[in-house]
Amino acid sequence: MSTHNVLSYAKRIDEICLGEWWQSKDYLDIFTGMIYHIPLHLMNTLNSENNWLLDDGNETRLIIRNLNEGIYYQTNRSKKILGINQNVQILKKLKIFTLYDDLSTKHEIIKNDYRVFRSKVRSLAIRKSTSLLIGSNLIGTYILSAEKYLEFLKKFKDRNSSVEIWYAPHRYLPKHLLQDIEEIGYKIFSYDTILELAQVQQGWCFEEYTSVRSTAIDTLEVLYGIQGKYISLGQEYFVSIDKWEECMQIWKATNRIIKL
Structure with a gap:
């Protein structure tokens, strides 16, 4: 399996530029700190074992609240003609890596205790x-x-x-x-x-x-x-x-x- 920080590249290009080379690979993890069009497209398009939400300050708490309340699942903004897949159902498999130990959610949480730092x-x-x-x-x-x-x-x-x-x-x-x-x-x-x-x-x-x-x-x-x-x-x-x-x-x- 290959692990790539694909978001560092995706920030520089639009979803529709992700070609066959990216999609032909197997990925262990996809990481994101936000829920928006590029991470959603990557999660739906690339073959990965795990999709992770990393801490991004207060935004993490807001994302967890939106996941719990089902707000993300109300709209699918995919654009079939352009090949952009933003099916929000993929978020149901999202895992959380966070320093916060007071979050209440059905999603799997792994506590980040910064032990090395x-x-x-x-x-x-x-x-x-x-x-x-x-x-x-x-x-x-x-x-x-x-x-x-x-x-x-x-x-x-x-x-x-x-x-x-x-x-x-x-x-x-x-x-x-x-x-x-x-x-x-x-x-x-x-x-x-x-x-x-x-x-x-x-x-x-x-x-x-x-x-x-x-x-x-x-x-x-x-x-x-x-x-x-x-x-x-x-x-x-x-x-x-x-x-x-x-x-x-x-x-x-x-x-x-x-x-x-």
Whole structure:
């Protein structure tokens, strides 16, 4: 059997470009972090023993909820003329590889305990009186505006004036906003890899992690043993009540909350 990370190639091409060479092979596993057209086509077209859903932050919880409620099974978006097979029934065989141990589903779950990574970071130093606020792609999608986002950041900084606070920017954050955040008094944590690995590369980790929505809070706790906290904001910060309630569900799932 052959195992290929086919999604790394599929991101660069459309489903209809997957030719006979791909389909003539046998695959052990197909991995995806999202449920959309390319993974669905691959699962239906390629001969694989296992189809896996890997962790992709909060999206994983939403996918599990949609699977449990049967939302994906309501529409088949296959395009027969183009040869695109998006038969959603294939998702009933989906297996889950996740760090979350509180998911309730009929799908097979294998717990990811990061045992190899954790063995390499046991001796990593913790820098006292440091806190990392982890940014997410929130402005315009969840938070009303850049002004409201900066308002929240300033309020949080003022409440924690005795701590050295760093900000980990999301990759979509404009440079001018990053400058504004720095002017508020945050140190900018720059990194060119995933946040979880960046701690190892810098040679030390923060004493505290916070975020409005990023599930890096969960992975950092598993990897480094440091319990992070979610920052709970009022409805007035959000573009809609639906987005606020979505975040409320995340906050309710934990007792580690900082209310502003």
